[in-house]
Amino acid sequence: MQRRSFLKKAGLGAVAGSAAVAAPAIAQSNPTVNWKLTSTYGPSTPALFSTAQLFCKMVEEASDGNFKIRLYPAGEIVPGFGVMDAVSNGTVECGQTASYYYYGLDPSYSFDTAVPFGLNARQMNAWMLEGNGMKLMRELFAKRNIINFPFGNTGTQMGGWYRKEINSVEDLKGLKMRTAGFAGEVLARMGVVPQQVPPGDIYPSLEKGTLDAVEFVGPVDDERLGFQKVAKYYYYPGWWEGSAQVSLYFNDAAFNGLPKQYQSIIEVASRAAGDRLLTQYDAESPAALRRLIASGAVLKAFPRDVMDAAFQTSNVVYKEFCDKDPGFKKIYDDYMGFRDAIVPWFRVAENSYDNYLGIALANARRG
Known part of the structure; x- marks a missing residue:
C-alpha cells in the first residue's frame, strides 16, 4: 500500500494528493521513533498475528518510515500472558492481547473482550465506539497506565x-x-x-x-x-x-509523548487492521x-x-x-443495558433474515 493512498483513505493528510511540497513538509515534521510491540499470539495463529503485522506496516508507511514498531511474538520478550504487565511497566511501548486473559487481576477486564451471553461483533463495535464502552474501558485501563484501542474481533466463537x-x-x-x-x-x-x-x-x-x-x-x-x-x-x-474483541495496549506515557500526527496514525491504523481481522475470519x-x-x-x-x-x-x-464490586457493576449495568436494548432490533432484522435464508438455502439444496 502506498503511503499517499493510505493517508488519503484514512483521512490523515488532506494535502497528500495536492501540492507537491506537502509530502516533504510532513516528512520533516515526523521525528524518528522506534518502538516494540509484544503479542500474546504468534505465527501459529496467523489471522491474529498478521493483524499486528499489518498495523506495524501501516504505521511505518504512513510516517514515511520514521515511526517503526517492531513486532515480537509470544515468548520472545515476555510470555504470552505477560503483555499487560509489560506495557504497564514500560518494558515495551505497546502490546496485542485479549483483555479477558487478565480476569484474575480484575474480572471487569473481560468486558473489553467477551463475557458469557454478551454482545456479538457488530454490537460490541457499537458499544465501544458509539456507546459508553470506550469511555468505561479507558477509565479501567488508566489504573494500569494503559491506553487501549479495539483491535479487531473474531466474531462468535465455537464451543x-x-x-x-x-x-x-x-x-x-x-x-x-x-x-x-x-x-x-x-x-x-x-x-x-x-x-x-x-x-x-x-x-x-x-x-x-x-x-x-x-x-x-x-x-x-x-x-x-x-x-x-x-x-x-x-x-x-x-x-x-x-464475539471476542482483541485489544491493542499502549503505555500511557509513551503514547502521550508522541506527536499528535503519530497518535492519529495509531488510531486509524489500529481500526483498519482490526477491521481486517473479522473479515478474514468471516471469509x-x-x-x-x-x-x-x-x-x-x-x-x-x-x-x-x-x-x-x-x-x-x-x-x-x-x-x-x-x-461486591461497584466498579464491576458500573460497567456491567452499561454493557448489559446496551445488550438488552440492541438485541430486539437484531431479532427483527438481522436474525430473522439470516434464519430465513439459511432455511431457504437448505430447502433449495434438498429440492
Missing part, C-alpha cells in the same frame, strides 16, 4: 473440542478444559475444571491428556492448531464468546469448517438444557460480582 459427547450438564463435571476469562468462572460452577493455557501450549496439553477439552477461537485457528486430531466432538455455539471459516468435518470432526450443538444452565449460572455469577 470447543471435546473427547466425549456432552449430552447433559452432568457430562461437564470433572472435565479439564482450556478456557479463559469469565467463562472459566461460569463453567467451574457447572462442574468444569478450567485451565488457562497459552495458545502455543494448547495442543500438547490436549494430546497428553492434561486437558479433556479445549476452546480457542473457531475453524480457522482450530484447524491449523490440529485440535481435530486429538478430540473428536466440535460443539457450538461458544455462549461465552458471542475463511466456512471452508475451514467443511475441511474439519471431512477430516472426521463431529459437529454438534450444545443441548438446550446445557445452554439454559449456562445462562442461569452466568446470571448468578454476574449478581455476585455486582454485589
Whole structure:
C-alpha cells in the first residue's frame, strides 16, 4: 500500500494528493521513533498475528518510515500472558492481547473482550465506539497506565473440542478444559475444571491428556492448531464468546509523548487492521469448517438444557460480582443495558433474515 493512498483513505493528510511540497513538509515534521510491540499470539495463529503485522506496516508507511514498531511474538520478550504487565511497566511501548486473559487481576477486564451471553461483533463495535464502552474501558485501563484501542474481533466463537459427547450438564463435571476469562468462572460452577493455557501450549496439553477439552477461537485457528486430531466432538455455539474483541495496549506515557500526527496514525491504523481481522475470519471459516468435518470432526450443538444452565449460572455469577464490586457493576449495568436494548432490533432484522435464508438455502439444496 502506498503511503499517499493510505493517508488519503484514512483521512490523515488532506494535502497528500495536492501540492507537491506537502509530502516533504510532513516528512520533516515526523521525528524518528522506534518502538516494540509484544503479542500474546504468534505465527501459529496467523489471522491474529498478521493483524499486528499489518498495523506495524501501516504505521511505518504512513510516517514515511520514521515511526517503526517492531513486532515480537509470544515468548520472545515476555510470555504470552505477560503483555499487560509489560506495557504497564514500560518494558515495551505497546502490546496485542485479549483483555479477558487478565480476569484474575480484575474480572471487569473481560468486558473489553467477551463475557458469557454478551454482545456479538457488530454490537460490541457499537458499544465501544458509539456507546459508553470506550469511555468505561479507558477509565479501567488508566489504573494500569494503559491506553487501549479495539483491535479487531473474531466474531462468535465455537464451543470447543471435546473427547466425549456432552449430552447433559452432568457430562461437564470433572472435565479439564482450556478456557479463559469469565467463562472459566461460569463453567467451574457447572462442574468444569478450567485451565488457562497459552495458545502455543494448547495442543500438547490436549494430546497428553492434561486437558479433556479445549476452546480457542473457531475453524480457522482450530484447524491449523490440529485440535481435530486429538478430540473428536466440535460443539457450538461458544455462549461465552458471542464475539471476542482483541485489544491493542499502549503505555500511557509513551503514547502521550508522541506527536499528535503519530497518535492519529495509531488510531486509524489500529481500526483498519482490526477491521481486517473479522473479515478474514468471516471469509475463511466456512471452508475451514467443511475441511474439519471431512477430516472426521463431529459437529454438534450444545443441548438446550446445557445452554439454559449456562445462562442461569452466568446470571448468578454476574449478581455476585455486582454485589461486591461497584466498579464491576458500573460497567456491567452499561454493557448489559446496551445488550438488552440492541438485541430486539437484531431479532427483527438481522436474525430473522439470516434464519430465513439459511432455511431457504437448505430447502433449495434438498429440492
